[in-house]
Amino acid sequence: MSEETAQQLTDTDAAILSWETWDRVKHTERFAIVAAVVFVALWSWLFARAPITSELGGYHSLATTILIWSVFAIGFNLLLGQTGLLSFGHAMFWGGGGYAAALVSLHVYGDPVLMLVVGTTFTLLLAALTGVIALRLHAVYFAIITLAMGQLLYYLATSPLRPITGGRNGLTGIQLEPIFGLVYLGMPLPGIFGTLWVNYEYLLVATVFVLVIAFVNRIRKSPYGLIFRAIRENEQRVSFVGLNVWRYKFAAFLMSGGIVGLGGSLMTIESQFAGLGSLYWITSGEVVIMTVLGGVGTLFGPVLGAVIFLYFEGVVDGFPIVGRYWLLMLATVFTAIVWKYPDGLWGMLKLIASRIRSSVEDNP
Amino acid sequence: MTLLQTRNLTKSFGGLVAVDTVEIEVEENELVSVIGPNGAGKSTLINLITGMLTPTDGDVLYRDTNLAGKDPYEITQLGIGRSFQTASIFPELTVQDNVDVASFAAEQGSFTVNFLRRRDRYDSVRQRTADALELVDLEDEADVPAASLPYGDKRRLEVAIGLATDPDLLFMDEPTAGMSPAETEMTTNLIERMQTERGMTIVLVEHDMDIVFDVSDKILVLHRGEIIADGTPDEIRNDETVRSAYLGGEEI
Numbered sequence: 001m002s003e004e005t006a007q008q009l010t011d012t013d014a015a016i017l018s019w020e021t022w023d024r025v026k027h028t029e030r031f032a033i034v035a036a037v038v039f040v041a042l043w044s045w046l047f048a049r050a051p052i053t054s055e056l057g058g059y060h061s062l063a064t065t066i067l068i069w070s071v072f073a074i075g076f077n078l079l080l081g082q083t084g085l086l087s088f089g090h091a092m093f094w095g096g097g098g099y100a101a102a103l104v105s106l107h108v109y110g111d112p113v114l115m116l117v118v119g120t121t122f123t124l125l126l127a128a129l130t131g132v133i134a135l136r137l138h139a140v141y142f143a144i145i146t147l148a149m150g151q152l153l154y155y156l157a158t159s160p161l162r163p164i165t166g167g168r169n170g171l172t173g174i175q176l177e178p179i180f181g182l183v184y185l186g187m188p189l190p191g192i193f194g195t196l197w198v199n200y201e202y203l204l205v206a207t208v209f210v211l212v213i214a215f216v217n218r219i220r221k222s223p224y225g226l227i228f229r230a231i232r233e234n235e236q237r238v239s240f241v242g243l244n245v246w247r248y249k250f251a252a253f254l255m256s257g258g259i260v261g262l263g264g265s266l267m268t269i270e271s272q273f274a275g276l277g278s279l280y281w282i283t284s285g286e287v288v289i290m291t292v293l294g295g296v297g298t299l300f301g302p303v304l305g306a307v308i309f310l311y312f313e314g315v316v317d318g319f320p321i322v323g324r325y326w327l328l329m330l331a332t333v334f335t336a337i338v339w340k341y342p343d344g345l346w347g348m349l350k351l352i353a354s355r356i357r358s359s360v361e362d363n364p
Numbered sequence: 365m366t367l368l369q370t371r372n373l374t375k376s377f378g379g380l381v382a383v384d385t386v387e388i389e390v391e392e393n394e395l396v397s398v399i400g401p402n403g404a405g406k407s408t409l410i411n412l413i414t415g416m417l418t419p420t421d422g423d424v425l426y427r428d429t430n431l432a433g434k435d436p437y438e439i440t441q442l443g444i445g446r447s448f449q450t451a452s453i454f455p456e457l458t459v460q461d462n463v464d465v466a467s468f469a470a471e472q473g474s475f476t477v478n479f480l481r482r483r484d485r486y487d488s489v490r491q492r493t494a495d496a497l498e499l500v501d502l503e504d505e506a507d508v509p510a511a512s513l514p515y516g517d518k519r520r521l522e523v524a525i526g527l528a529t530d531p532d533l534l535f536m537d538e539p540t541a542g543m544s545p546a547e548t549e550m551t552t553n554l555i556e557r558m559q560t561e562r563g564m565t566i567v568l569v570e571h572d573m574d575i576v577f578d579v580s581d582k583i584l585v586l587h588r589g590e591i592i593a594d595g596t597p598d599e600i601r602n603d604e605t606v607r608s609a610y611l612g613g614e615e616i
Contacts, residue, residue, distance in 0.1 A: 029482070218479070218480055218482070219479050219480075221482050221483065221484075222478060222479045222480060222481055222482060222483055223468050223472070223476070223478055223479075223481070223483045223486070224478070224479040225483070226457075226461055226464060226465060226468070226483060227465060227468065229454070229456070229457060229461075230454050230457065230461075230465045233454040233455060233456055233457060234452060234453065234454050234455075236416075236452065237448075237452045237453070237454065237465075237525070238465065239435070239436045239437045239440075240414070240416075240436050240437075240440060240446060240448075240452075241440060241465055241466040241469040241470075241525060241528075241529050242437050242440035242441045242466075242469035242470065242473075242474055242529055243437055243465070243468075243469045243474055243475070244435075244437050244474040244475040245437070247474075247475040248475065251479070255479075
């Protein structure tokens, strides 16, 4: 009897020990990066080709697109989730980066890395210009002026700048050159790598995805991460401890715009096309939905939001009969989740995990 | 030596003159209290000096620098801290993170490009936060979200944030409001220790007259935006104008 009790005690101790290790590990920087690497390594295969999960109807190019939109949502979340600024015009960075990447490939050279660099640099400049104006305003006025700026860019691209942007036809005929002059992105990967990742393009997208996760995670763990959250919570107090709130907001705006522009450039590489839709306000709205659905202010929440959103748009859309109602179904899911779990899907998963854990701990 | 001086300081909101040609002087290492009935302009005066409001007229001189028109963060970086009347904290951050925000501001200035450096590498910041939390006796609550603290603890956290900014001159707006008698006593002791041990200069706005007459070196009496008396606690206690205007002729 007493032996049994002792045995139980040690078991409980061991379990508590392992929870503690887990709690420590899951907050380390390396863990987030390793998790991101494992995710992108398996994602395309699980989504499009694995024996059971791929029955859900995923396909490889959608898997790639989801990763790219995730970059968009992660960049957007840096502004909304961390700093508390709701922009309704982030399509201007997504589309702006996309157009800049397309233009450099059409008129200069189509090296994917050059396209990414030019797209991101252009977006940083655009964010600097728009940020100086928009960040003078607060809350709803900030949302409205970013929306107006985004629409301004959309109309500029539609008509006055048609000779450059191609107007309603967009920019087509984008030729991708080999990356660093070495290998074409469309080239298939050999053997097991081909099964997992299909081609070099997926490798490029996955690399950018991991780098963005690592970058944002580092920001979150830097003084900026703390100051951004403090600004979200109580902007006045931040200025009264002696910090220049405006500059920190500007920095957040630049970083967010730059990441989104990087994603937009990737999208041009993926689709070999840049079109007006990428600048349209509905695109700005879609990224808000993804981010809020996945979990505002979390690192991986926006990825989850992008997965669900694009799954509905790309797969549920094709289901017989119910397919045409995909947007209605998505809206229902969105409302239900956000109503029940203000922290989105990521918050929901965390809550479920902690419930399971406490019931495990209570009944060892 | 005079640390802070206002000249002709005036603020009007439309037709209402909230602060009317106020001239005050605060000496280094002095504890000055500002008292006056509700609406006398005490908070407006603090807001003018710390940069939350821009004066309609007049100057604020701090160590020969004119503060009028400067932003709050610039004024704070010059060495003027403040704690707020309501607990102005960051509710969703932990107690430690709340104070860390101020510690970073004190250690590295109003803006620094260090978004690729991890904040757990800043030992001096951690030390500063630990010191501030120890002073207000909140070190055991470091990992608790600020929102879940009782009200008195939130006020102490608010004071710790003000202390971590490392001010030479600290404005405290009713620091003991909403505190229990024990917390009030602790805060009063803290205020005296900051003055004696750290050599800080403190300007206190306070309704509790026991505290005011107990700790102050000098008392300023505001009435309808004007300074009507200025002197040591004894002088103020025996001042006829103060009694009739503010204390309604009562004995204090």
